[in-house]
Amino acid sequence: MNKRIEAALNDQIQKESSSSHYYLAMASWAETKGLNGTAKFMYTHSDEERFHMLKLIKFVNERGGVAIVPAVPEPAREYDSLERVFELLLEHEVGVSESINGVVDICLQEKDYSTHNFMQWYVSEQLEEEALARSILDKLRLIGGDKGGLYLFDRDMETAAANA
Ligand code: OFO
Numbered sequence: 093m094n095k096r097i098e099a100a101l102n103d104q105i106q107k108e109s110s111s112s113h114y115y116l117a118m119a120s121w122a123e124t125k126g127l128n129g130t131a132k133f134m135y136t137h138s139d140e141e142r143f144h145m146l147k148l149i150k151f152v153n154e155r156g157g158v159a160i161v162p163a164v165p166e167p168a169r170e171y172d173s174l175e176r177v178f179e180l181l182l183e184h185e186v187g188v189s190e191s192i193n194g195v196v197d198i199c200l201q202e203k204d205y206s207t208h209n210f211m212q213w214y215v216s217e218q219l220e221e222e223a224l225a226r227s228i229l230d231k232l233r234l235i236g237g238d239k240g241g242l243y244l245f246d247r248d249m250e251t252a253a254a255n256a
Pocket residue numbers: 108111141144185188214217218221
């Protein structure tokens with residue numbers, strides 16, 4: 093496997109792994125706040141990110157590269173509000189999209205069209221994730237400090253997690 097591509101994919105493995113960890117910390121935080129629907133959504137999201145990481149690990153190894161299982165930094169333990177959680181989630185996903193675009197760019201520079209093709213799955217996944225995070229954030233901004241609204245929001249998140 094082309095060394096530059098291998099390094100870029102290993103870097104992406106690290107990002108997907110930290111995303112999984114990041115959402116796991118958010119899930120745990122939500123669970124301790126009685127936001128069980130949001131916690132379920134975050135646990136599911138964390139599993140999805142782990143799947144994104146695994147898909148990359150398999151791809152690198154199957155193509156003759158060596159995938160590195162990375163160390164991950166400890167995510168925050170406390171969050172100011174649910175709105176802040178989803179703001180951070182959106183910021184994080186925008187950063188991940190940029191990183192994926194960077195990998196796609198390297199594939200083009202190195203004329204590695206099969207990895208380019210493989211990465212398209214991540215490109216569309218990111219579009220969906222960013223759109224979802226934006227719509228959730230819009231809802232939370234509408235709800236503001238309304239406790240009843242927050243209760244219904246959390247219930248909806250349980251349904252969103254079940255349909256993910
Ligand atoms: Fe949402 O980050 Fe994976 O791709």
